[in-house]
Amino acid sequence: MADDLLKFISIDQKMPEKRKAEDRVGDFDEVYARYNIEGAKEQASRCSQCGVPFCHIHCPLGNNIPDWLRLTAEGRLEDAYExxxxxxxxxxxxxxxxxxxxLCEGNCVIEKDFESVTIGSVEKFITDNAWDQGWIKPITPRVELKESVGIIGAGPAGLAAAEELRKAGFQVHIYDRHDRAGGLLIYGIPGFKLEKDVVERRTGRLEQSGITFHLDFEVGDEAGLNELREKHDALLIATGVYRARGLKVPGVGLGNIREALDYLTASNKVGMGDDVPEFNDGTLDAKGKNVVVIGGGDTAMDCVRTAVRQGAKSVKCVYRRDRENMPGSVREVQNAEEEGVEFVWLAGPEAFTGDEVVEGVRVYEMRLGAPDATGRQAPEPVPNSSYTLDCDLGILALGFEPEDLPAMFGAPELRVTRWGTVTVDHKSMMTNLDGxxxxxxxxxxxxxxxxxxxDGRDAAESIKQYLKEKVRQVA
Structure with missing residues (x-):
């Protein structure tokens, strides 16, 4: 209905209720509450329904955002979820x-003059509401096919592909090295951004849909890549990248300097009730410590905000560029500052100091010079500008690189790029190995x-076409 839309002029942007910083730092519960129905309808009604929806264009999934905002504004919530x-x-x-x-909100056409539509919060509401109403049910394929697909990795790419393949009726098996499905959704992202039951109900639905999970399964040990190829009609490698990018400075080998993923995984496991010896003995617990996180992406934000919740004495984030050039979410930086994190902008690590364990981080000031190949101004050190930050726990959040999959999987024939990523035909998403x-x-x-x-959805489409052609050839 036309009168349910285009209300951005008369209705202000209103995010869901946000917990006060002093309350939220005491636990790992999510920061934002959920809209009620009227709040979601009202905020969705601010959509301008523009002819060229930049929110849709700038969404990697090509989500039909204006359409489900319109359906929400009209109160057609089940249709909005669908x-x-x-x-x-x-x-x-x-x-x-x-x-x-x-992405979507940053490219909303009303953002400049009226503040963007709260797309993410409405998306969260309509799906949580769909779960509450029982509209989301296990997958029931129209026909069961005999062909099976093995998926290595139970992260978002593997899970998305598995769902699409199961809808088509294939027998889907997911292999993952961890004891829970979800990948970084479970072990890498803290609960204050993504509570774990939200992930578990998704993976639980896939299991109820007939997808078989093989957890604690290390490909290369339990079975090699070629063994899995013999077992399944097609394979999908969706392992993600888990090897931490290193830092080469003096003192980096001192005690109490840890990789971001080790730190976050320990915290998430403790939150799920697991026994984690390195947390219990204080090694991966920030309580009472001066914490320094090196890095400026979303993983760094996860680390600093986790450290605050663990009761750190102080938390600093060292980043070599300025706020405007930080790769992490602007909203995450704001939340971290509200929670007491100190950002040390335009600073780079020169050395870690201490005897056996870290006691400080010596950093030098940086300035932004000429643009690099990506167009961003390249940081360069300022001579004679070094100073030292107190540090009892140093966390390296410098990004992730691929592991050596050909060696891990016992498949030296699997072709990878010089960066270690798997080489594929980008049209078919197939590697150099058939199937x-x-x-x-x-x-x-x-x-x-x-x-x-x-990527998982696209791979599923390619696998479906491959198996369809394979069946046709046999026939």
């Missing part, structure tokens, strides 16, 4: 963790969850 789910296997997860300020596909970060490098979902 529209959102038609292009996204995990709308409520993307609604929580996507950097909307850099073996790859998707997600293991192909594109460390990226966003929303891109992993997109």
């Amino acid at each position: 529209m959102a789910a038609s292009t996204n296997n995990m709308p409520e997860i993307c609604g929580r963790i996507c950097p909307q300020d850099r 073996v596909f790859a998707a997600g970060d293991i192909v594109r490098g460390a990226s966003l969850v929303v891109w992993a979902i997109r």
